[in-house]
Amino acid sequence: MNYWLFKSEPDEYSIDDLKNEARGWEIWDGIRNYQARNILRDQVASGDQVFFYHSSCKQVGIAGIMTVVRAGYPDPAQFDETSRYYDVKASLDSPRWFSVDVAFKEKFDDLILLKDIKRNPALVNMALVNQSRLSIQPVTPIEWQAVLAMRA
């Protein structure tokens, strides 16, 4: 079982949106970066635990936890001409982009703020701090525990 961090702009899709999904899960789609794609396609497995990170908003930080309920499969949006994520170069035979399905697990009482993560000596090597533009990124078990220890 591995740990990850997925970013989303809460104005687009927040942890509350996931919590309120009637069916209990949602597809994590629209990832259009090759490094992130490779992680989704090759590494993310059902049962993995994921931090839900709110980016590009007033309060940036980790909002809670979700669980992967389906491992990587071709992102349907790349084949949908009406989607903003449509990719003319993708085909069913050779899909370019991948999605996973995620389920809500937990919302933290308070956001764990990026500025506090940056101040935590145990987290100076976290990808979130050093590779700030990657929207799907690995979290080590030690980092996972260090973040959980920051909960109010």
Next chain:
DNA sequence: GCCAACGTTGGC
């Protein structure tokens, strides 16, 4: 809204 970091595109 600004801008630094960095990923992608395309001409050569």
Next chain:
DNA sequence: GCCAACGTTGGC
């Protein structure tokens, strides 16, 4: 294959 131009991400 290099690299300049351009586009996007994302914190502030």
